[in-house]
Amino acid sequence: MKNPNPFLKKIISRKNTAKILNDMSARLNIRILITDAGDNIIADIGRDGEFGNSSNSMVIYPINAGGDEQIGFVKGNEGCSLVASIIDCVAEIESDKRDLTSELLSKYREINLFYDFAENINIRKDFNDMAMLTSTQISELLNADSILIILKNENTGLLEVVFKFGADAAKYAPLKPEDAIIPERVILSGRAEIVNDLSTDVELARILPRRTGSVLCAPLRIQNRVTGAIYLIKENPIAYTSENLKLLMVFSSQVAAFIENGKLLQNLQETFISTVYTLAETIEMRDNYTGDHTRRVMDYSLAIGGNLGISGEELETLKLSSILHDIGKIGISDSVLLKPGKLTDEEFEIIKSHTLLGEKILKNIKQLNHIIPGVKYHHERYDGKGYPEGLGGGDIDLMAKIIAVADTFDAMTTDRPYRKGLSYDAAFSELKKCSGTQFDPAIVDAFIEAFPDIKEK
Amino acid sequence: MKNPNPFLKKIISRKNTAKILNDMSARLNIRILITDAGDNIIADIGRDGEFGNSSNSMVIYPINAGGDEQIGFVKGNEGCSLVASIIDCVAEIESDKRDLTSELLSKYREINLFYDFAENINIRKDFNDMAMLTSTQISELLNADSILIILKNENTGLLEVVFKFGADAAKYAPLKPEDAIIPERVILSGRAEIVNDLSTDVELARILPRRTGSVLCAPLRIQNRVTGAIYLIKENPIAYTSENLKLLMVFSSQVAAFIENGKLLQNLQETFISTVYTLAETIEMRDNYTGDHTRRVMDYSLAIGGNLGISGEELETLKLSSILHDIGKIGISDSVLLKPGKLTDEEFEIIKSHTLLGEKILKNIKQLNHIIPGVKYHHERYDGKGYPEGLGGGDIDLMAKIIAVADTFDAMTTDRPYRKGLSYDAAFSELKKCSGTQFDPAIVDAFIEAFPDIKEK
Numbered sequence: 001m002k003n004p005n006p007f008l009k010k011i012i013s014r015k016n017t018a019k020i021l022n023d024m025s026a027r028l029n030i031r032i033l034i035t036d037a038g039d040n041i042i043a044d045i046g047r048d049g050e051f052g053n054s055s056n057s058m059v060i061y062p063i064n065a066g067g068d069e070q071i072g073f074v075k076g077n078e079g080c081s082l083v084a085s086i087i088d089c090v091a092e093i094e095s096d097k098r099d100l101t102s103e104l105l106s107k108y109r110e111i112n113l114f115y116d117f118a119e120n121i122n123i124r125k126d127f128n129d130m131a132m133l134t135s136t137q138i139s140e141l142l143n144a145d146s147i148l149i150i151l152k153n154e155n156t157g158l159l160e161v162v163f164k165f166g167a168d169a170a171k172y173a174p175l176k177p178e179d180a181i182i183p184e185r186v187i188l189s190g191r192a193e194i195v196n197d198l199s200t201d202v203e204l205a206r207i208l209p210r211r212t213g214s215v216l217c218a219p220l221r222i223q224n225r226v227t228g229a230i231y232l233i234k235e236n237p238i239a240y241t242s243e244n245l246k247l248l249m250v251f252s253s254q255v256a257a258f259i260e261n262g263k264l265l266q267n268l269q270e271t272f273i274s275t276v277y278t279l280a281e282t283i284e285m286r287d288n289y290t291g292d293h294t295r296r297v298m299d300y301s302l303a304i305g306g307n308l309g310i311s312g313e314e315l316e317t318l319k320l321s322s323i324l325h326d327i328g329k330i331g332i333s334d335s336v337l338l339k340p341g342k343l344t345d346e347e348f349e350i351i352k353s354h355t356l357l358g359e360k361i362l363k364n365i366k367q368l369n370h371i372i373p374g375v376k377y378h379h380e381r382y383d384g385k386g387y388p389e390g391l392g393g394g395d396i397d398l399m400a401k402i403i404a405v406a407d408t409f410d411a412m413t414t415d416r417p418y419r420k421g422l423s424y425d426a427a428f429s430e431l432k433k434c435s436g437t438q439f440d441p442a443i444v445d446a447f448i449e450a451f452p453d454i455k456e457k
Numbered sequence: 458m459k460n461p462n463p464f465l466k467k468i469i470s471r472k473n474t475a476k477i478l479n480d481m482s483a484r485l486n487i488r489i490l491i492t493d494a495g496d497n498i499i500a501d502i503g504r505d506g507e508f509g510n511s512s513n514s515m516v517i518y519p520i521n522a523g524g525d526e527q528i529g530f531v532k533g534n535e536g537c538s539l540v541a542s543i544i545d546c547v548a549e550i551e552s553d554k555r556d557l558t559s560e561l562l563s564k565y566r567e568i569n570l571f572y573d574f575a576e577n578i579n580i581r582k583d584f585n586d587m588a589m590l591t592s593t594q595i596s597e598l599l600n601a602d603s604i605l606i607i608l609k610n611e612n613t614g615l616l617e618v619v620f621k622f623g624a625d626a627a628k629y630a631p632l633k634p635e636d637a638i639i640p641e642r643v644i645l646s647g648r649a650e651i652v653n654d655l656s657t658d659v660e661l662a663r664i665l666p667r668r669t670g671s672v673l674c675a676p677l678r679i680q681n682r683v684t685g686a687i688y689l690i691k692e693n694p695i696a697y698t699s700e701n702l703k704l705l706m707v708f709s710s711q712v713a714a715f716i717e718n719g720k721l722l723q724n725l726q727e728t729f730i731s732t733v734y735t736l737a738e739t740i741e742m743r744d745n746y747t748g749d750h751t752r753r754v755m756d757y758s759l760a761i762g763g764n765l766g767i768s769g770e771e772l773e774t775l776k777l778s779s780i781l782h783d784i785g786k787i788g789i790s791d792s793v794l795l796k797p798g799k800l801t802d803e804e805f806e807i808i809k810s811h812t813l814l815g816e817k818i819l820k821n822i823k824q825l826n827h828i829i830p831g832v833k834y835h836h837e838r839y840d841g842k843g844y845p846e847g848l849g850g851g852d853i854d855l856m857a858k859i860i861a862v863a864d865t866f867d868a869m870t871t872d873r874p875y876r877k878g879l880s881y882d883a884a885f886s887e888l889k890k891c892s893g894t895q896f897d898p899a900i901v902d903a904f905i906e907a908f909p910d911i912k913e914k
Contacts, residue, residue, distance in 0.1 A: 014546070016542060016545060016546040016549065017546060019542055020539065020542050020543055020546060023538070023539045023542060024539065027485070027536070027539060028484070079484070081480070082477065082480045082481065082484060085473060085476055085477050085480065086477055086543060088473060089471070089473040089474060089477060089547060090546060090547065090550065092473065093547065093550045093551055093554060094550055096554055097550060097553055097554045097557060100554060100557040100558060100561055101557060103561055104557055104560060104561045104564065107561065107564040107565065107568060108564065110568060111564060111567060111568060111571075114568075114571055114575075114707065115703055115706070115707055118575070118707040118710050118711060119706060119707065119710045121714075122679065122710050122711070122713060122714035122717075125680075222579065223582075246572055249572070249576065250571065250572055250575040250576065253575050253576045253579050254575060254579070256579060257578075257579035260579075261718045261722075264722055265718075265721055265722060265725065267824070268722065268725045268726060268729065269725060270824065271729065271822070271824035271825065272725065272728065272729040272732070274821075274822050274823070274824065275729070275732075275733060275822050275824075275825060276732060276736075278818060278819075278821045278822050279733075279736050279784070279787075279818075281821075282784075282787050282788065282818050283787060285788070286787070286788075327736070327739075330736075330739050330740060330743070330787070331739065331742070331743075333791050334790050334791040334792065335791065361735060361736075361739050362735075364731075364735045364738075365728070365731050365732050365735050366731075367724070367727065367728035367731065367732075368728065368732060
């Protein structure tokens with residue numbers, strides 16, 4: 001025997017309901033037996049009253065609580081019809097109340113998830129971190145099997161899955177033609193879609209007639225541009241509502257903003273680096289380098305930095321200071337900078353001034369003041385015999401020590417109009433020979449360790 | 458006489474309630490008179506039944522609907538107690554249901570505002586636009602008189618009102634010491650605050666003992682940094698709840714992210730412009746300018762552009778191309794660029810190549826390809842006698858025509874080591890003389906119109 005219907009039990013045992021039933025029973029002198037649909041007795045009131053005797057046989061009144069289904073019965077004599085009406089009436093309102101409570105709880109849950117989501121999405125710096133938070137929340141709220149974040153590649157026009165979530169999501173990346181149909185449509189129209197039975201989708205059915213399941217798909221939109229979509233897949237069909245779709249759209253709007261902001265920053269960052277790089281390279285061209293010196297010094301420096309465990313903002317500093325290490329040469333006159341023969345002492349002093357000129361130029365750019373040490377001190381020597389200040393060993397800025405090795409190695413190994421460059425092996429020997437005098441031994445070691453990676457580039 | 462209580466009326470006229478009352482009246486042979494608290498008759502059932510005759514005087518039963526207040530009365534004989542119990546029971550559940558419905562409606566409203574807010578905040582590019590949307594929503598949801606967005610100035614440490622909303626908000630900007638107390642505390646602790654009676658705030662009471670009203674204040678936080686606060690003021694005290702504060706925190710989190718993203722972009726943009734500017738200015742320094750040539754050419758160009766109604770992205774293009782107009786000079790050798798006397802034809806050809814060298818350099822920076830025309834053609838003449846291509850009139854890029862006027866004017870008016878610059882008036886005459894031959898007349902006119910603004914700088 002199952003447990004008695006808790007809803008019916010709750011109604012009957014309400015303090016005021018119980019009082020009404022007792023009063024009715026007493027006043028009408030009737031026995032009232034209430035059972036649920038499973039014949040469990042919920043109440044049995046007024047055992048002394050009339051109850052189904054021969055002259056007045058037992059009547060059974062169903063309790064419907066306003067719905068179609070019978071949730072229980074009132075059994076007794078004919079007088080019980082009134083009792084049944086009362087219970088029915090109370091049960092109907094209570095049933096409405098129960099529905100409202102459950103809806104309210106679900107809305108509270110939705111609001112709380114919003115609160116959490118809105119507060120947390122903005123502390124994410126990283127796309128994957130943000131995408132994981134979003135997908136976890138969506139999946140919890142909308143009971144999804146797979147969630148894909150899809151972007152349209154601006155160059156190829158193809159849809160690319162940039163993030164996937166869920167145990168089965170792997171099978172959707174890369175997107176197969178049939179899986180791309182709905183996101184394609186959403187991106188094209190800019191309108192979100194619910195498909196609760198994939199087999200009814202005309203376009204999809206043409207390609208894959210037996211596909212089942214339900215999907216929600218919302219565009220990633222910034223202002224009037226649609227750049228991609230969030231695609232939510234439920235393998236076994238489920239009845240998604242427009243409320244569900246609206247919820248997904250809130251998430252998609254936040255994801256779109258996150259992606260867009262990242263793109264804007266990245267684009268500006270790239271513009272900045274590539275402008276600075278091009279100008280630096282143009283300046284180096286005056287110095288008889290045949291091109292790509294800046295690129296190689298940067299690559300070597302970053303490889304050394306990576307080997308030494310430098311990361312994040314420090315690596316950015318290393319990148320910029322290696323690109324701009326010779327910026328001061330812009331102020332050295334051709335007659336000195338381009339002199340083919342041996343320099344006089346005075347001329348050498350002028351050449352040496354490019355380190356201080358670099359500092360002077362960069363001092364004008366407050367946001368780049370942090371790269372000055374790398375630029376200013378890249379001609380210092382480990383033994384203290386370098387310039388401009390003759391600093392030794394540990395007093396020299398790490399970035400400068402790295403750039404010194406990278407710069408010297410590239411200067412040795414590249415061809416100039418007036419001489420051929422050394423082989424890598426010969427240049428390595430030279431670096432090792434100068435390790436501990438010109439160069440910091442730790443940097444030389446790091447360079448040699450990192451070099452196999454460099455050669456592969 | 459007032460209208461009958463609609464809630465009581467609704468309960469009594471429910472189909473099943475009405476049926477119960479009729480059945481009761483018939484079965485118990487009683488008259489049932491139901492009135493609301495204002496003595497309006499809601500129902501009068503069974504006029505044939507007993508009712509307050511001498512042997513069985515009328516009894517009055519209050520209807521409380523589970524609350525303390527009496528919402529109506531059942532009047533009749535003693536048998537009516539049961540009727541009153543039933544109505545009371547139904548009214549109590551209906552009253553719960555009414556409360557739930559109203560709470561649910563308010564949650565739906567909150568969710569819908571979230572939806573709208575989350576979808577709309579991200580399409581705002583402009584801080585004021587975003588702040589207005591946010592404040593309108595907050596004000597509607599939380600019934601605020603004033604809303605302030607406050608940022609802590611990174612240099613001075615002072616709190617600054619960067620946006621205000623509401624009819625009375627003007628009196629809070631700039632912030633007076635007493636108005637800064639709560640935001641200061643919130644920014645310092647990073648914890649949001651509710652103060653429902655300002656006169657109870659110990660710190661505030663010390664400064665301003667008679668201040669009344671209620672406030673909510675939420676920090677603007679990104680990761681672990683608090684950069685400011687949203688401050689909501691209600692002049693007449695109101696009972697704000699922790700739910701209200703939570704809601705404000707969702708908005709504050711979105712506003713903080715918006716501000717932070719803007720700052721990141723702006724900072725990078727400033728780094729970019731100031732780096733490019735410094736490098737360009739360094740290159741100009743070789744050309745015997747004594748400094749600030751780049752700044753002045755940029756200022757003049759932007760003034761002309763502004764006068765011509767150029768704005769937005771085009772103005773950005775003008776700014777960058779005016780800064781970088783002579784970038785190609787980096788490739789011209791000192792012997793030609795710095796020659797004090799008259800140039801040979803061959804040397805002049807070399808000088809002219811700086812326009813094409815500029816194009817060549819900028820071609821390497823795909824994000825700056827849009828500024829090439831301004832750089833390449835800034836030595837074309839309106840009459841077609843310029844270089845590098847001898848383009849005429851309308852064929853010349855607008856940016857280039859603007860830079861030509863700005864550059865020539867600055868070249869004429871600044872001192873060089875070997876000659877003194879012209880006065881502004883003499884240079885104006887020169888510009889006018891060359892209007893229609895060397896320069897586009899429309900640009901010369903725009904420059905002369907804009908010049909009063911320039912002189913004020």
